[in-house]
Each structure stands twice: as structure tokens, then as C-alpha cells.
Amino acid sequence: MKLLALIKKEFYRFFRDPRLIVTMLLPGILIFALYSILGNAIYSEEEEARAYRIYLQGESSLVTVLEEVIKESGDTVEFLPLEDEESAKAEIEEGEAAAILVFPEGFDETLLMGVFGETKPAVRIVYDPSDEASMTFYSIASATLQEIGSRFEIAPQSVRSEPELGREVMTTILPFIIVCFVFSACMSVTLESVAGEKERGTLATVLVTSARRSDVAIGKIVPLACVSMLGALSSFLGIALSMPKLMGMSLGFLGTYSVWSYILLLPLLLCIVPLIVAVIATVSTLSRSVKEASAYTGVLMILVMVVSIITSFVPSFGDWTVVVPVLNAVVYMQRILQGGLPVWQSLVSVGVNLLYTAVLVVIITKMLSSERIMFGK
Amino acid sequence: MKDIVVRADSLHKTFTLSRRQRKLEKTGETKKVAVDGLSFSACRGEIYGLLGPNGAGKTTTLRMLSTLIKPDAGDASVMGHSVVKESGKVRDCVGFMTSELKLEKFFTPDYLFQFFGAMHGMSKDKIAERKRDLFTRFGVNAFAGVKVGDLSTGMLQKVSLVISIVHDPDVVIFDEPTNGLDVLTAKVVTDFLMELRAMGKSVLLSTHIFSLAEKLCDRVGVIIDGKMAAEGTLEELCGGFSLEDRFFSIYRDLKGDVL
Numbered sequence: 001m002k003l004l005a006l007i008k009k010e011f012y013r014f015f016r017d018p019r020l021i022v023t024m025l026l027p028g029i030l031i032f033a034l035y036s037i038l039g040n041a042i043y044s045e046e047e048e049a050r051a052y053r054i055y056l057q058g059e060s061s062l063v064t065v066l067e068e069v070i071k072e073s074g075d076t077v078e079f080l081p082l083e084d085e086e087s088a089k090a091e092i093e094e095g096e097a098a099a100i101l102v103f104p105e106g107f108d109e110t111l112l113m114g115v116f117g118e119t120k121p122a123v124r125i126v127y128d129p130s131d132e133a134s135m136t137f138y139s140i141a142s143a144t145l146q147e148i149g150s151r152f153e154i155a156p157q158s159v160r161s162e163p164e165l166g167r168e169v170m171t172t173i174l175p176f177i178i179v180c181f182v183f184s185a186c187m188s189v190t191l192e193s194v195a196g197e198k199e200r201g202t203l204a205t206v207l208v209t210s211a212r213r214s215d216v217a218i219g220k221i222v223p224l225a226c227v228s229m230l231g232a233l234s235s236f237l238g239i240a241l242s243m244p245k246l247m248g249m250s251l252g253f254l255g256t257y258s259v260w261s262y263i264l265l266l267p268l269l270l271c272i273v274p275l276i277v278a279v280i281a282t283v284s285t286l287s288r289s290v291k292e293a294s295a296y297t298g299v300l301m302i303l304v305m306v307v308s309i310i311t312s313f314v315p316s317f318g319d320w321t322v323v324v325p326v327l328n329a330v331v332y333m334q335r336i337l338q339g340g341l342p343v344w345q346s347l348v349s350v351g352v353n354l355l356y357t358a359v360l361v362v363i364i365t366k367m368l369s370s371e372r373i374m375f376g377k
Numbered sequence: 378m379k380d381i382v383v384r385a386d387s388l389h390k391t392f393t394l395s396r397r398q399r400k401l402e403k404t405g406e407t408k409k410v411a412v413d414g415l416s417f418s419a420c421r422g423e424i425y426g427l428l429g430p431n432g433a434g435k436t437t438t439l440r441m442l443s444t445l446i447k448p449d450a451g452d453a454s455v456m457g458h459s460v461v462k463e464s465g466k467v468r469d470c471v472g473f474m475t476s477e478l479k480l481e482k483f484f485t486p487d488y489l490f491q492f493f494g495a496m497h498g499m500s501k502d503k504i505a506e507r508k509r510d511l512f513t514r515f516g517v518n519a520f521a522g523v524k525v526g527d528l529s530t531g532m533l534q535k536v537s538l539v540i541s542i543v544h545d546p547d548v549v550i551f552d553e554p555t556n557g558l559d560v561l562t563a564k565v566v567t568d569f570l571m572e573l574r575a576m577g578k579s580v581l582l583s584t585h586i587f588s589l590a591e592k593l594c595d596r597v598g599v600i601i602d603g604k605m606a607a608e609g610t611l612e613e614l615c616g617g618f619s620l621e622d623r624f625f626s627i628y629r630d631l632k633g634d635v636l
Contacts, residue, residue: 005495013483201479208443208478209496210468371446 002211006219010193014227023188024227027181028234035242050075052137053096057082058103062123062145069144085126089159092128098137100126111151122155129158172312175333177239178232178269179308179326183301185231186276190224194284195293204375207368217364220281221357225274232273261336264346268329268336271353275325276304278360285367288376322348325356379420382548382579383442387451388415390437390603411437413603414451419596421547424570424580426594428587428624434603435583436475439552442581443473455548469497474541475552482526486517486536489525490543497544504543511539515565531562538566549573551582555589567593587621599624601631 014020052070056063056079063079070077082088082100091097102124104110110121123145127138142154197203206216280297287293308330311317321331328349335342367373390412399405412434419425427435440446442453444464452459458466480489490512494504512518515535520528525536534557542549554570555563570580570593584590590597591611597620598608606627607614615623 002496002498005492009492012488013481017483197481200481201477202481204445205478205480205493206496208445208468208473209493210465210498211496212465375440375446 002209003215003219006206006211006215007223010220010223011227013193014189014223020189020192024185024231025234027184027231028236028238031235031238032242035239050098050133050136052077052098052133053091054079054098054137055082055085055088055091055100056080056103057100058105058107060103060107060123062103062108062148063101065148066141066144070140073140089126092126092131092134092159095128095131095133098127098131098134099141100124101141102126107152120151120153122153124155124157126157126159128160130160174239174337175330176305176308176312178236178333179272179330180305181235181239182228182232182269182273183276183304185235186224186228186273186280187297187301188231189227190277190280191284191290191293191297193224194220194281195287195290198285198287198374199289207374213368214361214365216368217281217361221274221278221361221364224281225277228277229270229273232269236269258341260341260343264341264343265333265336267350268333268346271350271357272326272329274357275353275360278357278364282360282364282367285364286373319345323352325353328352379422381418382421383419383425383453383455383581385415385417385438385442385451385453388412388438388441388448388453389450390434390441390446391449410603412441412448415600415603415605416451417598417605417608419548419579419581421579422574422577423595424574424582424593426590426597427581427583427600428585428590428597428620429583429600430585430628433600435600436477436552437603438600439473439475439550439581439583442467443471443550444468445473469544470547472542472544472546472549473552474537474550474554476556477552478537478541480525480533480537480540483524485522485524486512486528486539487521489536489540493540494543499544507543507545511542514569515539530557531559534558534562535565538569546578548579548581551580553584554582555584555586587619587624591620599627601628606631 014024052075054077067077067079079101080097082102085100088097088100092099104121104123107121107123125138125141128134129138138156142156145152145154194203203216207213211219279300280293283296283300284290284293287296304326307324307327311327311330311334317327317331322328322345328345332342332346332349336346390410392409392411394402394404394407394409399407402409415434415438417425427438429435437446441448441460442455444460444467447461452461454460455467456470458470460467484492487508490508491501491504494507499507512521515538517532517535517539520532525533528536549570551570554566558566567589570582573580574595580593582593594611596608596610597614599606599614607623611620614620618626
């Protein structure tokens with residue numbers, strides 16, 4: 001009953017204060033807007049002069065047109081006969097060639113005669129969407145050819161499968177970004193709610209009632225974790241939805257993960273929220289003011305960020321990481337995003353993180369009972 | 378013989394002074410004895426006043442009795458419960474009001490009353506009944522829906538008062554009850570304290586205002602340097618003199634002619 005009243009009070013405090021809601025949800029909206037604008041700017045800005053190496057199969061007068069268009073833009077292009085498509089694709093992947101351009105046999109004659117049969121002839125362009133030069137050539141070629149006529153189609157083909165590209169990006173960046181956003185979301189509400197209340201003397205007013213110290217601790221952690229999850233979700237959605245524009249790709253790869261991947265990802269993501277809230281709440285309870293708590297939390301944030309980003313550079317961690325808080329969630333989120341299904345490791349990691357949270361709740365309870373910490377000058 | 382509801386038994390409390398505090402108090406001592414073997418008792422249906430200068434140990438004593446802090450030695454009981462061993466039970470039968478305890482500015486008196494009622498384990502009906510009674514008596518209804526941050530000092534003091542006694546405690550502890558109040562609110566508070574006494578509640582208050590002690594207190598304990606310097610009913614203590622004259626006489630006897 002008392003615990004419920006404490007939890008309801010925190011929710012009431014948050015959801016009745018428009019400023020808190022805005023500060024919680026705004027980062028996600030801003031990230032979406034900023035990254036989208038940034039993505040558009042990256043893919044529309046003028047590039048320096050490039051020398052494109054293009055493997056060509058089949059003949060067409062459109063090649064000359066394309067060559068002129070590219071030269072007019074200040075770039076140069078070299079067309080090479082396509083002998084082995086696989087080795088040409090390998091060169092594209094390595095960034096040595098920009099694209100393969102394939103015209104069907106008798107392409108120009110077919111266009112002139114206007115006899116297409118049931119399907120229009122298609123110009124195949126093989127390129128690498130993750131390579132800037134290759135992507136630019138593809139954009140120029142497809143735009144030029146589309147301008148010339150609608151009697152044929154363009155069949156784009158990526159040397160990388162989109163899921164593979166998406167996974168690469170998501171695996172390296174996403175877990176780190178998630179942890180950063182979760183931390184900043186937790187920090188904004190927890191510092192104010194715990195260190196702020198302690199500094200203002202309103203926490204002491206609650207401690208003078210017969211509510212148990214453990215109820216006061218849980219009554220803070222549970223609602224703050226829920227609110228932080230909301231903020232983290234907002235930021236996460238902001239970046240997930242703007243990433244296609246930023247990376248020049250679609251969200252289609254998200255569908256390549258199985259339901260089990262998402263089922264495992266969700267608890268891994270959620271279990272770090274109460275843990276981080278509990279860590280910040282511990283520091284806040286220990287601190288005498290919001291300023292002091294902010295300083296300590298800043299150091300903690302750097303530590304957590306380093307732990308999260310280190311996984312991008314170290315290719316594989318052993319299963320011992322299940323016992324390391326936060327790192328375990330990041331490592332197994334990466335494994336899942338790479339296409340793996342580390343079931344037991346993920347479940348143990350969730351359990352371990354929740355256990356650490358429980359330990360911190362006990363520590364906070366002890367600190368709330370300590371007059372030196374709560375009332376020391 | 379009246380029931381003893383509050384009994385302090387050789388209470389002792391020492392604080393460690395920080396470097397900043399040592400500098401402020403111009404002392405090299407790292408420890409400060411705030412309360413030094415204090416014993417007294419307060420009975421049901423009486424107002425007991427702790428009278429003393431600033432730094433005498435009045436507030437520390439009240440904080441120990443309300444279980445905010447623990448004594449280093451000695452113990453105290455409130456309604457038969459030890460402040461050291463049964464702090465939860467003590468908090469259920471004590472209402473503590475001090476400027477140290479603040480209310481969140483974001484909430485309204487209405488919400489806070491319900492919240493603190495729930496914190497004391499009261500039912501919704503009981504809270505509603507108590508709210509009707511106290512809000513009417515202290516004139517809180519007029520600003521019950523206004524955020525605490527927007528209230529005047531007098532209004533805020535009234536709200537703090539009604540919230541501290543939301544659970545209808547048997548023992549009410551007030552640290553400097555009329556400090557910072559306008560004359561009208563101070564009158565409401567002193568009248569209410571007398572009313573609490575009439576209802577059989579025990580009131581413990583600290584003050585350095587002689588007139589307030591003379592007006593309200595049935596018994597007074599004079600604290601100087603954390604020790605009980607004198608105790609008794611006003612008649613016993615004053616012996617025909619005014620409380621102010623008697624206090625300074627006690628002070629002079631203990632500290633020498635330093636005034």
C-alpha cells in the first residue's frame with residue numbers, strides 16, 4: 001500500500017510536469033530530425049572529382065551519353081570489358097571498381113524498333129551501396145538513364161546483401177548507442193528525483209513516516225526505471241527510424257531477424273535500465289547535492305560508454321562477460337544482431353543484471369537508514 | 378499520576394565536525410557533544426517545552442525522539458516503543474514538524490495530504506475525514522489545489538502542520554513551532570497545540586521564546602550545552618520570577634557571567 005503510493009507519486013510527478021516529459025521525449029525527436037537532415041545533406045552535397053572504373057557488358061550509345069554526363073560533372077570514367085563478373089564484384093566490394101553496367105544484347109536496336117515483347121529491356125547496374133563512390137555512380141547512372149527514356153528499366157543489384165550491410169552497421173553502432181541513450185535517459189530523471197529530493201529536504205519528510213526504507217528505495221527505482229525506459233525508447237526509435245536516411249538504406253533488413261532474436265533483445269535492453277537507474281540512485285543518495293551527484297554520474301557515464309564501445313573493437317569476448325554488468329547486455333545484443341541466438345547467455349545476463357539491481361536496492365535501503373549519509377552536513 | 382508517554386533516558390549524541398564547521402565555530406575540536414546524558418519525561422495530555430539557546434541540543438533531542446537520527450548512547454521510548462529498536466513503531470505514533478523537513482513544491486496540499494496519509498497506512502476514508510477536519514480548522518481549503526511552490530510562508534507552515542499530524546498521532550513534536558509565522562498563523566498554531574493537549578495528546582516543543590513557553594508549557598526543561606540544567610512545572614522552575622529571569626539566572630550559574 002505504502003509502496004504503491006510511493007510509486008504513484010513518482011509517476012504523478014513525472015506525467016503532470018510537461019517540462020519533464022519534453023526533456024525525456026525531445027532527444028528522440030531531435031535525433032530523428034537531425035540525422036534525417038544530416039543524411040539528406042550527405043547524399044546531396046557535391047563531391048570532389050572522381051575517377052570511376054566501370055565494367056561494361058553489352059553495347060549501347062547510352063554509354064557515350066553517360067560518359068559525357070560524368071565528364072561534365074568534373075569526374076572521369078573508364079569503361080572496361082567485363083570478363084569475369086565474380087572478380088569484378090570482388091573489386092567493387094574492395095572499392096577498386098565502382099560498378100558493373102550490363103546492357104542486354106541488341107539493346108539499342110530493340111529500343112529503336114520499339115519491339116519489347118512482354119517485358120521492357122533492363123539495364124543492370126551492380127554497385128556497392130556502402131561505398132560512397134559506387135553509390136554516387138549508381139545515382140548518376142540511374143538518373144541519367146531514366147531521363148533519356150522510359151522504354152527500358154533499370155535493374156539495380158547490390159554486391160552486398162542488404163541484411164548483411166544492415167547487420168554490420170547495427171552490430172557495431174546500435175548496442176553502444178542504446179546504452180548511451182539509456183544512460184542519459186536514466187540520468188535526467190534519477191538525479192532530479194533522488195539527489196534533488198535529498199538536497200531539498202523532501203526525502204527526509206518521507207523518511208519521518210513509518211514507510212520502510214526498502215519501500216522508499218523500490219518506490220524510487222521502479223517508476224524511474226519505467227520513465228527512463230520511455231525516454232530510452234524515444235531515443236532508440238529516433239535513431240532507428242532516421243538510420244536509413246543516414247546510411248542511405250532501408251529498414252528492410254530489420255525483417256531478416258527472427259522473432260526469437262527480438263524476444264531475446266528486448267529483455268537485454270530492458271534489464272540495463274533498472275540497473276543504471278539503481279547505480280545513479282545509489283550515487284545520488286550518497287551525494288549531498290544534485291551538482292555533486294552530476295559530477296560522479298558523469299564519470300560513471302564515461303565508464304559505461306567505454307565498456308560499451310570496447311565491444312566494437314574487440315572481435316569476441318568469452319562467456320565470462322555474462323557476469324559483467326552492462327557489458328554482458330552489450331555483448332549479447334551484438335551477438336543477436338550478428339544473427340546469433342545466445343539464449344542461455346542472454347537469460348543469465350538478464351538475471352545477473354537484475355541481481356545487481358537488487359543488491360543496489362539493498363545498498364540504497366541501508367544508505368537511507370544512515371543518518372551520516374542522509375543528514376550529515 | 379499521569380501516564381508517561383515520552384521518556385528520554387541518558388540520551389547522548391556526538392557529531393563529527395567537518396573542516397568547514399570547525400572553521401565556522403572557530404574550534405580545533407573534531408567532535409562536538411550535542412546532547413550529553415539528557416533524561417526527561419513527558420506525560421499524556423501535557424505540553425513539555427525544551428527551552429535553551431541556539432546550539433544547546435534541543436533540535437538534536439527532538440530529532441532523536443522522532444527517529445531521524447539515533448543516539449550514540451542511552452535510549453528513549455515513545456508510547457512504550459524504543460527509538461533505537463522500534464523506530465518504525467515510534468514513527469507511527471509521532472507527528473514531527475520542523476523547518477528541516479520540506480514539502481515538494483510541485484504538489485498541491487490536497488495531493489500531499491493524501492500521499493502522507495497513505496505513507497502512514499491510513500485508509501482513503503480516514504484520510505478524507507481527517508482532511509475535512511484539519512483543512513477546515515487551519516483554513517487550508519482555500520489553497521488546497523495550489524502548488525506548494527506558489528504558497529506564502531504562512532500558508533506553507535499551515536500545510537506542513539496539517540501534514541505532520543495527518544495520522545492523528547498521540548505524540549506531537551514541534552521544533553520551534555511559531556518560527557517565521559505571521560501573528561495570525563502563530564495564534565492558530567498555539568491554539569491548536571492547546572487543543573491537542575485538551576484532546577489528551579502529548580506535545581513536545583522546542584523554543585527559545587520565553588513568552589511562548591510561559592503561555593503553552595505545563596512543564597519546561599532548560600537545556601544548556603546538551604545537559605538538563607533545570608526541569609519542572611513553570612511554578613516549580615520560576616519560583617515567583619519570570620521564566621526569562623530564571624533562565625538567565627540558571628545560565629549564569631552554569632556558564633559564569635558571560636552575558
